[in-house]
Amino acid sequence: MAMNKHFHMSKGEGELSYSRNSSIQETVWLMNKQLLESVLESLFKVSYGVDKICNIVDLGCGVGPVPLALVSLVSNVIKGKLKELECDESCDEVGFKCQIYMNDLPSNDFSKLFKDLMSLEGLQTKYDGNPLCFFMGAPGSYYDRLFHHNTLDFVHANYALHWLSQVPAGLWNEHGVPINKGNVYMSETSSKAVGNAYWTQFENDFTKFLKNRSEEVVPNGCMLITLLGRPNDSDFFTWRTVELKIINQSLIALISEGLVKEEKLDNFNFPAYHPSMDQLESVVKKEGSFLIEEKRIVIHDSASEIKNKHERAQVLAKSTYALSESLISHHFGDQILQPFFDKLVYFAFQHLDLGYLAQNHSLTILLRKI
Template sequence: MGCGVGPVPLALVSLVVEIIEKKCNELKCKEDLHQEPTIQIYMNDLPSNDYKLLFKDLLNLEILKRDEVVPLCLFKAVPGSFYDTLFPLNTLHFVHSSYALHWLSQEPMELYNKQGEAINKGNIYISEKSEENVAKAYLGQFQRDFTQFLKCRTKEVVSKGFMLLTTRGRQSLTNSSTWQPFELNILTNAITCLFHEGLIKEESVDKMNFPVYIASEEEIGSIIKKEGSFEIKYSNTTVNEVGSEIVDKWEKAQFLAKYIGAFSKSLISHHFGQHILHLLHHKLVYHAFQHLLHAFPTQNCAVTFLLQKR
């Protein structure tokens, strides 16, 4: 779910094939052709995803090009939002999503008053300068979306089937009303800089609300328990430093600018225009460097849940 392109879906497919092939060898499936399994793998993302590149990379995986017998793999693209029903009833044995479920189906409508005016002016996400109801609006939208995700998967996952979900998260001790991930802090500073230089309009900045919610393990667990279709078998929160292997601050700032641009450029270009991307990149490098000079952390927190359908 939310497969995208690149190493993540490729690594998952390789791992699944490797594990099932090992199990086949243990059970001596090769001696009985009727026992040899077929793996059907559905790759889901929005219709705008580069499925052509994804399938080109998948078909070039070394584990699928070997001469010896491996489980037959059938790949299918399933374009669409994972907040909708995508598969026939009771067909999925295992669902995996990596760093996708923090994306909301839309920006929270509560971020505008009855007159249609933005209430989170000067910010693109929750910040210390935001009104208290901004955090409530984001949490409310996440609760609705994640509940909808669970309800859709309940129909599609077989009895006792599993879901392994990893999403961008935050540590439990952080304050949901004021906490902002470092990358959105840098992005906000870069956008604000472009506004002060007269390169983008104030109204456009005020109406830019990043459609993500960075939830804690407790918030996600609470939604899962309330929806009730899945049992939590395992949950965990891990923290790592982004670009920890890069020592030079300027080099790391350039890396962080590319890191932020990778997930934000499509939204930024849609909201402000394609022409702003080149200028924004230079601002991102500068503000990432300032972030590092002040020894602020560049931590990435991940929340993982293993769920089994009741």
């Protein structure tokens, strides 16, 4: 399945929408806020009299609190710079303006996104009658070229690049028979070929991403990328996120209830890959367009602030549903969405009740174009 045709986070503002169930992504973003703020401040260190337009893109922006928080932070950094320079609307000229591109697949809920952006307080600050920040939608896959040569000053991507451009082709043999039966991702029962297929797809996708951004980012421009990763390379098959675990368990349970056919599950594979930091570094070094200036791994237990296991299971199930609904609906049909969600809640609670953690490993790298 090609992701650009069917994939999107759950739309709208309902109880199971992504906009209301992306608190885990927001938590990760907040952990990197200080680093991001430092990068943004360095972008706006320009002199008066220079008609500087700073071009920023949020790749895989989605909807919800994260893109709104990014835009608010950019706006606040600009206002802080103006205050530092003692600029107001009486100044003859301001030395910089900012253009922010919001990128995601065309199926993203851009209507919701821009409605939320326009409602943000403090974004109406103007200079000489014009906003300091201009916003544009940039639909398309971030694995393709999206912008003109040497136009982007800063690229931001939060919890986006672990999504692959497609389901790895190597998950079927030469006769079209699935080789990862009963699994939606790599597991202890998967063959080495399954792991190789996932790694090859990620390596190709991330290399393509870096090559295209190297064309678009200005010399010395930078990218701050955070994605869902794995602890290390030694647990290649044994490590799975709690989200992938309960998705797999839920679909198997629906087979036993006759709501899903076994062959449908055998042909369903989750189009994501969670690399280790060593794997990320190896691709960056091999592609050769960027240097890693900073790297960090943050381990966090999802929704750990909620002590009631039933309530926490609901949060984990809703966030899992919000990111997987379009994939499940496309492959299995809309009729299983409600029982699928019910199973997610059940298995999320079982996971927590057995004393297991709901840990995620977030990898962040700050890249600068050579």
